[in-house]
């Protein structure tokens with residue numbers, strides 16, 4: 001089996017005593033290959049370097065890719081320093097480009113690790129010790145059902161982070177649904193879309209439509225009547241049920 005853990009040597013100077021020293025900074029860690037590095041991950045020490053002059057620990061900022069072949073997201077989790085919980089599109093694209101470069105640099109594709117943006121997750125560094133060994137997919141599911149019972153402060157941060165991820169995923173899906181709703185050209189198509197996607201009838205969807213309308217009011221006011229009309233339809237379905245609303249529509 002080819003090696004899949006890689007470090008870069010970095011020369012650092014201590015902020016406290018000024019001593020220069022060289023350290024291995026891990027950029028790719030294969031969890032199966034390197035139990036010693038896994039231990040540093042779960043004790044929160046993977047990004048700490050120790051000054052040989054004064055013994056102070058310092059934190060190094062660098063991309064870290066953790067390959068977890070047994071877990072989702074498979075194969076990796078990517079924690080970086082100071083990353084916002086929800087990244088903007090531009091920041092995310094830049095990060096992906098950086099990861100792709102790291103991938104190519106270490107020849108991971110040849111080592112059998114595909115680069116798949118849909119199968120990677122960006123984890124804040126402080127959550128890594130906890131998130132590392134979790135089934136994050138199952139935890140996201142539990143969070144959405146209010147099924148997580150966080151006990152420690154770190155678990156609370158973890159649960160909050162999962163909540164943000166769930167909200168973000170919901171929003172992406174909701175916006176796609178709304179686009180489909182606005183594009184429906186027949187009553188039948190509308191009815192089918194609503195029947196197949198009960199999320200359209202959630203309260204928070206109504207809030208999202210309101211924000212969409214605010215943006216349109218400035219940028220595309222000509223679309224407002226259509227959007228307002230579809231919002232009214234959703235409200236009526238929520239209130240009276242799909243049968244009754246569409247029967248009335250058909251009678252018109």
Ligand SMILES: [Zn+2]
Pocket residue numbers: 014015016017018019051052053054055056
């Ligand atoms: Zn020092």
